Amino acid sequence: MKTPYSAFSLLRGALNGQKHWEPAWRDPEPRASYDVIIIGGGGHGLATAYYLAKVHGIRNVAVLEKSWIGGGNVGRNTTLVRSNYRLPQLHNFFEFGLKLWHNLSDDLNYNVMFSPRGAMFLGHNDGDMIKLAERGDAMRCDGIDAELLTPKQIAKIEPLLDLSRGARFPIDGALIQWRAGTARHDAVAWGYARAADALGVDIIQKCEVTGFVKDGNRITGVETTRGRILAGRTGICVAGHSGHVAGLAGLRLPIESQTLQALVTEGVKPMVQSVIMSQSLHFYVSQSDKGGIVMGGDPDNWPSYARRGQPTIKEHAIAQAVTCMPALSRLRMLRTWSGVTDMSFDGSPIIGPSPIDGLYLNAGWCYGGFKATPASGWTYAHTLATGKPHELNAPFSLERFMTGATIDETSVGPFPNHR
Amino acid sequence: MYQITCPHCGPRAQTEFTYERTTDSVVDPAGDTHAAMQALYTRANPMGLDDEIWRHTYGCRAWMVLTRHRVTHEIRAVKAIGPEALP
Ligand SMILES: Cc1cc2nc3c(=O)[nH]c(=O)nc-3n(C[C@H](O)[C@H](O)[C@H](O)COP(=O)(O)OP(=O)(O)OC[C@H]3O[C@@H](n4cnc5c(N)ncnc54)[C@H](O)[C@@H]3O)c2cc1C
């Protein structure tokens, strides 16, 4: 067992120049076979491995990652964690996760810096306010916190928002979820990796899955850049690359990959207290613990695996944010980046068995899967351990698209651009 | 961002165009329900070339098929199409 991280071990290390730290996880060679193989070492894959070992006692597990863990969307997202969805299937799932978030640092013995600072969705007209009130009511019916704010109440939290009636997009109110917030994305990947590794899970980096080993209608393993590895059950968990990897098994998914961009400004003193989002204006803003203002907007609305976005999309998000919070215009942009997102055809994820025996799917997270990491890992581990979905992910089956039981929060219909 | 050569207008900024769907996901009115659901809800989504229907929405408004690479963004071919290509 590794030395737990604690103030005590830090103090003890001070006596010997902090030389007692070991690598947070091993770098094992792949074995010939495992009980469970998880393809993709993002947040979801690592969380799945951790809960398989911890909750189900299945420790003969490998996580295969084509590059390095944390290099995918888990290390590229803007870290918003919330459960303020309208539809019960979604808010119950994300709320289960939010509860796990609140105790995650203790559970993993790794500081994921979860910061429940409140997330507010702005309303700019009567229509927006009716939708926000309806969403808040739906959440409260299931015991999830949601509070409508008046402009006066908003001003107390975010004095820099332009709350004047003459604003280009007047702010009529907001729906706030106080228990929502942000976390440190890298720490989530590293914390789950370290905790899973301590329970015996092999985390194998630089190991790309290039094909599947098939026996009739059963997947019995994977071909990788580090050789063939057999498995009792195989779980795809590759976010933006879901279409490609499922395609290697001959599946067509209700998913199209798109680029999603984000940006951060130079660090400044605290000026944004909560997470501010506007679904009507398509932007969101928060401030990182380092002081940078983190901003994002819509995905680039056409298929791409390139992790390169159009400047016009960023410009749009920045323009909207600056209109609502004029002080932001004084900041300089420090960095911008993008990730490949797995845009599903109803805006909701897919977690469950696939039509091929032994093969399971975890995909379709769109631009919102970071918050889902603990709940996704928990329910996917249950599915991989038992062969059946957990009650929380049962609605998120692949079949729902063919039976008409889609979970379409924004009522967009069969397109990969729900927002 | 790049340029797309519209068969009618020549090279124009990509922002003038909108993506619709792939040519293999157009619903065939003569087909059965299963085929329609497959067309509406599933995609090959390859890390490579696909045939995509785009529209010069903020230009001449014509439809066209782009054979486009989804990693390099290379446009291999642009083909004008008539209204019969869409439902
Ligand atoms: C710019 C941006 C902002 C976002 N903001 C938010 C936000 O604020 N809140 C939120 O909830 N969500 C947000 N998201 C979405 C969120 O990041 C993702 O939904 C989530 O991280 C996806 O799950 P993951 O962590 O497992 O994915 P990833 O970290 O992408 O993991 C998938 C892994 O699979 C690996 N892989 C791919 N193909 C193969 C293969 N053939 N073999 C082996 N490994 C393979 C990849 O290398 C990758 O490491 C954002 C996304 C982006 C891009």
Ligand SMILES: [Zn+2]
């Ligand atoms: Zn044209």
